[in-house]
Every structure is written in structure tokens, then in C-alpha cells.
Amino acid sequence: MSQATTMTEAHAHDVHHEESFWTKYIFSVDHKVIGLQYMFLGLFMALVGGYFAYSFRMQLAFPGQEVPLYGLVSPAEYNMLVTNHGTIMIFWVAMPVLIAAFGNYMIPLMIGCDDMVFPRLNRLSIQVFFVSIVVLFISFFVEGGGFGGAWTSYPPLSSVAEYSLTNWGSSLWLLAVALEIVAFLIGGINFLTTTMNSRAPGMRMTDVPIAVWTINIAVIMFMASVGPLVAGAVMLFMDQRLGTTFFLPSAGGDPVLWQHLFWFFGHPEVYVVLFPAMGIVADIITTFSRKKLFGYRAILYTIIATGALSFVVWAHHQFVAGIDPRMANIFAVTTLLISVPIAEMLFCYIATLYGGSIRYELPMKWAMAFLISFLVGGVTGIPLGASGMDIFFHDTYFVIAHFHYTFFPIAILAMFAAIYYWYPKMFGRHMNKLLGEIHFWGTFLTFNGLFLPLFLVGMAGQHRRIYNYQHFPDLASADLQGIRIFATTSLVLLLLFQIPFIWNFFASMVTGEKAEANPWKANSLEWVAPSPPPHGNFKELPTVYRGPYEYSVPGNREDYWPQHMPDRN
């Protein structure tokens, strides 16, 4: 692929011996190759998740009719599609692309070192991740079909095969998720150790770009929260396969215990994927507004405060799940308090724009779309966190619309911002701007067309995970059906608008305009390395003299001041 075209350049700096295609691209220990492997696998899984969403949304819009490219959607298949859509988008798209792909590719470059500290562990991480995908795909095709008990997989439905009717589907699904978690733990250890030990000479922790900070904080949160989930997953697996009864009330178990273990992980997980997205956006808005980040420390503290608070809000997913109702009051307070640091963080981002000189290149457009959409996602979370209101909204489409307004900006808008921003670095060429514009406007408009209507059906009481609303006369009215058809049409358009991107992504590797090392005139260290960076990254390892956001400093000739430059620029 693109590397082939730039191999001569890469080889000039390659101190290692000649490698075959197999060791160079498949079993590589180079952090950049592993990062790209994560990115390609993640983007491929995004297509799978999108195809699932397409299939079940078509069933909702045109119930009982054959879906083109899928066929009839049976209730069991509908459940399987929604379950695996959610699982895939969170575990196999948001996490691998935002954290593993950009983390792997960018952390060593941004902190100015030649590779991860544990390159072989890194290779193990991507291999385990690949196996997890294989296991997930096998789970779709075993007898009884894929698991359909929702991505939260509440027992006893998920633990008893006679209830779920997906005997092996449930177990393989659980195994796939567990393997994916293992892959991330291995990768996460690497990110943390590398950031702690391999920073360029002179780089203090406060000189580290926010994107690196956020990935590391996300990794710490992931490590701290995933333990209970793994314990729960082992118990659930034993319930499924060995006949234990941890979650089976008829034998003394407690199904609500799983919910606590799951959401103790599940809520911090939201911030695990949010923070890297926020970090990427911070780097992009400073670069394109030529401004210093407003309140670097304040942003850092609010991220840490949000992260800490996110560990004590999990039961807001369980307000009506049969927990002690008095508990709900405590969790409503912590949940609404989390709006304070998050709001402060967003205010800092907005304040960064003040006094700037904003160039709306494609990455900046995506970053602005992220901020605006995430603002909608943030404020619509408040009715859900307010315990009294959640009695009505729990498990309605209002919840779906809300978290897609957070997750879509995180996993899709911020991901595209990052891809358009770092593409010249990764592949040494620019992407086509016109196709990029079509892709941006097409995606942003249809995304709103898809999820804004879902707030309305949610307010009408439409509950989740129903394959056909004709069995609920209040919800079968023609105008609600009209809203569903509108949302589905938007989804189909949204998916079609990804075609220009896919074409642009691959074609630009060959035909794109050649990019220099620092096309955006940015400060951080990844732009010091050649584009694309060769094995070993830098011609000579840089020394750092200042933070990454010194834009438009008075007294300088240029409006940027790279971190590694000793003198005024």
C-alpha cells in the first residue's frame, strides 16, 4: 500500500535489516504498523456495525419486508443485530481506533521516542485483538445464532441457554469481549510505561500534548474499572457452561449483582472513549485556531475530576432496576455533579477559540462538529441523570438518541477529525479536499437527521430493542412511523456518504498530493518526524524546550513555535 510507495525514503533511515512483507506488515513490532493494523481492523468493524444498524433500522422503518442486502429480519436476528451493533461499535470500533490505533501510532511520535517500550507485548495485543474478532464472527454462525440479550447482557437471560435460545452464541460473545479486554490491558500497560519512561529529554509532564494525557488517563480508568467486569464475566461464563448459579435467583444467586459489576465498568468506559476524543480535538483546535490551549492545567484537572467522579455514578443505569430506591438519590447527585467538570472542560475549549485565527481545514470542521454535537449529547443526559425523570425515560429511544449524540461524536466525528489531521503524517500524502468536504457535510447533516428524530419517539414512550412496533398500538401510529422512516432514510444516506471517504482514504495513498513533514504548521513532536515516519521515527531524537501549544507567541516571526526548537521561530 502507501508504505510501498515510500519505502525508499523509509529505508534511508532504517537501521534494521531488510524485512519480508510478512514480518514488516503482519507480525511487525513497529508501533506505527500496529497502530495502522488497529485502525484498519477498527474501520472494517465500523462497516460491520454500520451494516447491522442498517439492517435493523430498515426492519423498523419497513417492518416485515425484506431488507435489501440482508433479507427478512426475524425477532431473534433483530435482537442479535442490535446487541452486536452496540458491542462492536464500543469494543471493536471506538476503543481500537481512538485509543489503540492513534495511541499506538502517535504516543511515541508525540513524546519523541523511537518505539513503545514493550514492542513484543504490543504485537501480542493486536494478535489477541484479532483473535477476539474471529471469535465474535464465529458466534454469529453457531447453532441458534449470535447472542441477542443486549450489549449489557443481563442475566438470567444471558446465563441460561433455555432463556436466551443462543447456547453457544452467548458464550462466544462473552469470550470475544473478554479477549478484547485482554488485548486492551496489554496495550494499555504499554502506553502508560512508554509515556512515563520514554519522553524526549526536557519534556515535563506538563509539556505532554493533551491527546497523550487523555489516552493515558483513559487507560488508567480502564484498568481500574475493568476488574469487576472481568470477575463478572468469569462468573457469567461459569453460569453458562459449568452450571454455577451466581446470577440465578432460583439457586440463591442475584441477577442484579451482574448489573453492578457491568456498570461499574460500563460508565467509566464512556469516559474511557470520550477522553481520547477530547484530547485529539484539543490538539486540532489549537493548531487550526493558532491559539494556545486555554487553561492547560484546568483542562487536565477537569479530566481527572470527571474521571474520578465517573466511578461513582454507575447506578444511574439501574434507577428502576430494583436497587434500593434510596440509593438512587445519591447516584442522581453524583451524576448531575459530573456536568460541572465536563462543562468547565467544554468552556475551556470554547475559550481557546476566542481571539484565534481559525482556518477551517477539514480536521477543524470535524473538531467543531464534535464540540457542537457533544454539547447536545451532554445536555440531553441531564433528564436521564435526574432520577425522577429517568423513571419515564429509562430504556426509551431518548436514551438511544442521547448516547448516540455522545458516542457518535466520540467514535466517528473525532475519529474522522484525527484521520484527516494525521493522514499526511501516516501516509505522507494529503487527502482530496473536495471528497473530504462532501464526506464531512454529508455525514454531519445525516447524523443529525438520524438521531434528532429519535428524541421525539423517545418522548412518545417508544422503548428500545423492539423489532416491530405494530404490537404496541400507542406506538404504531403513522406519524411515529413517519419519524422512524425519516431516521432510517438518514442512516442510509449517512452510510452512502462514507463511500467518498473510503475511496479518498485508499486512493489518496497513491495519488494524493505529497505532504511535507509539518503541513499544518503544528508544534508537537510528531510533526518533526518525516511523513511518513520511517522505522525508528526521527532522524535524530528531539529535545523539548516548551509545551505543545505555544502558538502566536508575541515576539516570534512565525505563529507557531515547535517544541523541539531551541531558538525563537
Added chain:
Amino acid sequence: MLDYFIPRASSFSGDMDGLFNLIVYGVGFWFVLTLSVLVYFMIRFRHSVSPKAAYITGEKHSESKWVHWPHYAIIVFDVVLIAGAIMVWVQVKQTLPPKDDIIRAVGQQWSWSFVHSGPDGKLDTEDDVLTVNDLHVEVGKVYHFELQSRDVLHNFSIPAFRLKQDMIPGRTITGWFEPTQEGTFDLQCAEMCGHGHGIMGAAITVHSPESYQATMEAIQNGTYESEYLKRLKEGSTPINAKRPQVSQNEASPYTEKLLSSF
């Protein structure tokens, strides 16, 4: 504004809609303000109008106050919101007003069994009236409910009552509601419960005292026609009777099979 989408048929639904309005106006104010500032900055500081950027660190107090002050205001607003949320929560979930009657709902894959207490107002006695997928209550009476499940988690959800509560196998969960508007409304299972989750619906009918009496007698005489099945066939909608219905002929071929499985 929720009553535009769905009727208010229980005593606490008005309070909940009020809470929603409080949130919408309060949060909406901050949302519009923040979005306006963001969009204003985006336009005002574009490169063609603002060719040279300023150097602002945001670390000095004179600068950081611009993000601190709004966030103090948000704390105050949060306190108001939390108070409202907890007031509604306590009313619906933490109090149990004295009952006029009691019902029991039992969920199973994938249907509902309802037990009406009968004339003596007590469950588990001779005069109990049992129905499937069809719950009958009387307007203006305070009902206690007992929720049970035979297999997996289900959820007892009546959107028109603004009521939702999980049903957990092995437990009996108690709560209350007071219907205030006559009519027939959807009763849903709102927790994923397996292949048939999408058809686990039921109807709750709020009667006048006379009509309630007549219905109970009809059930016992065997002359009663299920309100739930009638609604499925006719597709009536109490939200707005004038709304046209999606044709029932387009129902999925799997529906018949699932419906006939119990």
C-alpha cells in the same frame, strides 16, 4: 411538553412533566447560551477577519474567571435540578400512599399474567380475577402493585402513567400508581427478555366504576373480549384517535408464529 406526545393518565405524571419542563428550560438556557458563544467565536475569529491570533494562556485569574463563573452558576442550577428530581423520585418510588386496591403483575417469556384482587381487595383469595395481557383498573383509586417474574428480567412499563419498574425473578417488588384518565393504554415490557421481547405487550384499561364492575363480571362469565387483542386487531390509539394507523397486514411473518406460541 411531554403531554404533546403522550397522555397524562396517572396522578404523578403531571409532576414528572413539570420536572421535564424545568430541565428543558433550565438546560435549554445553558445550551443555547453556550452554543451561541461557540458559534459566535467560530464566525468572529475566522482567519479572514482575524488574521492574527492573540496569545492567551488561560492560567491567569483575570482570564480563567470566564470559565469559572459560568461553572459556579451551573452548580447552583444543578442543585435546583437535583431537588426537583429527588422530589419526583421520592413521590413515585419511595412513598407508598394507603391503597384502595391491589394488583399483581407476573412477567414471563413472553406474556403477562395479571391478578385483580376482586371485591375483597385482597390477593390470593377465592374471588381473584386472572387475566392474560390485559390489566383493568378503576379511575381515581390508589393501586399498589406487586411485580414478579417467572424467568428472566422484565420491566413493567406504562408510558402514559410515566411508570417503569424492573421485575426480578425471585423477588416481589412493590409500588403504586393512581390512574386519573379513562382509556386504554400500552403496557410494555421494557427490559430485553429474549426472542419475543418485541411482542411482550399488554393493555391497561382505566375504567369508570360502572364499566370496571361490568368488565369484571364479563371476565368471570366468559363473555369478555380481550381489550389487548381487540386493540391489536383494530389498532386503536388513544393518543389521538384521528391518527391513521400503519396497516396491520404488513406485520412480519414471524409475528403469527410467535403469537401462537403461547
